[in-house]
Amino acid sequence: MINYTKQKMLNGEKTLGTFLELGTANAVEALGYSGLDYIIIDTEHGPYTEESAMEFIRAAKMSKLSPFVRIKEISRPAVLRMLDIGAEGLIVPCIQTVEEVKALVKHGKYFPLGERGFFFARASGYGNEDFAKSIDGYTAKCNYETMILPQCETLGCLQNIEEIASIDGVDGIFVGPYDLSIALGMPGKFNEPEFVAALERILKACKDAGKFAFIFATDADAAIKNLNMGFDSVAINMDIAILINAYKNIVKTIKAR
Numbered sequence: 001m002i003n004y005t006k007q008k009m010l011n012g013e014k015t016l017g018t019f020l021e022l023g024t025a026n027a028v029e030a031l032g033y034s035g036l037d038y039i040i041i042d043t044e045h046g047p048y049t050e051e052s053a054m055e056f057i058r059a060a061k062m063s064k065l066s067p068f069v070r071i072k073e074i075s076r077p078a079v080l081r082m083l084d085i086g087a088e089g090l091i092v093p094c095i096q097t098v099e100e101v102k103a104l105v106k107h108g109k110y111f112p113l114g115e116r117g118f119f120f121a122r123a124s125g126y127g128n129e130d131f132a133k134s135i136d137g138y139t140a141k142c143n144y145e146t147m148i149l150p151q152c153e154t155l156g157c158l159q160n161i162e163e164i165a166s167i168d169g170v171d172g173i174f175v176g177p178y179d180l181s182i183a184l185g186m187p188g189k190f191n192e193p194e195f196v197a198a199l200e201r202i203l204k205a206c207k208d209a210g211k212f213a214f215i216f217a218t219d220a221d222a223a224i225k226n227l228n229m230g231f232d233s234v235a236i237n238m239d240i241a242i243l244i245n246a247y248k249n250i251v252k253t254i255k256a257r
Contacts, residue, residue: 001123001131003088003145005037005066005233006171009212015233016223017068019216021046021240025059031239032063040235041069043082044093054085054122061086068147074100076117079107084121089147091174091214096156098163105169108148110139113169147171149214152202153179161202165209172212172232175202190222203230 005015017038020028023046031039041048041056048056053069060067068089071078082090092104106114120127124138132138148169152158153176165173177190177199186192199215206213207230214233217223218241223234236242 001088001129001141001145003066003147004064005068005088006145006147006212008037009232014227014231017066017233017235018242019070019235019238020056021238022243023048023052023056025055027239028056028059028065029063032060032065036065037233038066038068038089039239040091041067041087042238044070044072050081050085053082053087057086068149070151074104074107076107079104080117083108083116083142083146084119084123086121086123088145089149089171091149091151093151093176094154095150095152095164096154098160098167101150101164101167101170104150105148105167108146109143109169113143116142143169147212149174149212151176153177153183155183158183158198158201161205162208165202165205165211170209170211172214173202173206174235175199175213175215175231177216199229 008015015037017036017040020039020041028039039060041053057067066088067086068091069082069087070091070093071082074092079090090108095101108114108116110116120132124132131141149172150164150170151174152161157164180198181187181189181195184195184198186195189195203213212232215226215231217226217234218237223236226234
C-alpha cells in the first residue's frame with residue numbers, strides 16, 4: 001500500500017484529481033489514462049455504498065490512481081469502512097469544530113494517533129501483504145499512507161483552521177470554495193477580498209502546520225490560479241461535468257460549420 005499522491009506532494013510535486021460521479025469501474029479505469037493522480041469517490045452527494053466504492057477503489061488501484069473518498073458524515077462506521085476497503089484518503093465535509101476533527105482522527109488513525117478498530121482489511125491483502133506481518137508495522141503503515149482531510153467550507157472550520165490544521169493525524173485541509181463563499185455571504189464570488197483572505201488564511205495554517213492544502217476548481221484556469229496561489233493539489237470538477245462540457249463543445253463546433 002503506497003499513497004502515490006502523498007508521495008508526489010512530499011517530493012514537492014503538485015497533484016491533480018477529480019470527483020467521480022459517473023459511478024462505474026470502467027469510468028475509473030478510463031480516468032487512469034488521463035494523467036490524473038487521484039479520484040474522489042463522492043458518497044456525500046453521490047449514491048454510492050461501501051460495495052460500489054470498493055469496486056471503484058479496486059479499479060483505481062489497478063489504474064494507478066489514488067482512491068480517495070468523500071464520506072457522508074463523521075461517524076465510526078463511515079470512517080472505518082471506507083478505510084478498510086482501501087480508501088487512501090478521506091475528505092470529510094461540513095466540519096465545524098475542533099472536537100469533530102479530533103473524533104475524526106480517533107476513528108481514522110490507529111494507536112498512538114487514534115483508536116481505529118483493528119482489522120486486516122483488503123488493503124493489506126487480508127493480512128497477507130508484507131507490511132501486515134506485524135501489528136506495529138501494519139498500523140504504522142496505515143497511519144502514514146491513509147490521509148485524513150477535513151473540508152473547510154464553513155465559518156466554524158475557518159474560524160478554527162489554525163488549531164484544526166495542527167492536530168496530529170490531520171494530513172491536510174480540503175477547501176470547498178462554493179460552500180465557503182456561501183458561508184461568507186458571497187456565493188461564488190471567488191475574487192472578493194474577504195474570500196481571497198480566507199484562502200490565504202487556510203494556506204498559511206496548512207503551511208505553518210506542515211500539512212497539505214487541497215481545493216476544488218471548476219476548470220483549468222481556476223486550477224492553475226489555485227496552484228500558483230500555493231495549493232498543493234486541485235480536484236478539477238466532476239468527471240460527468242467534464243464529459244458533458246466536452247460533448248457540448250464538440251456539438252457546438254460541428255453545428256457552427
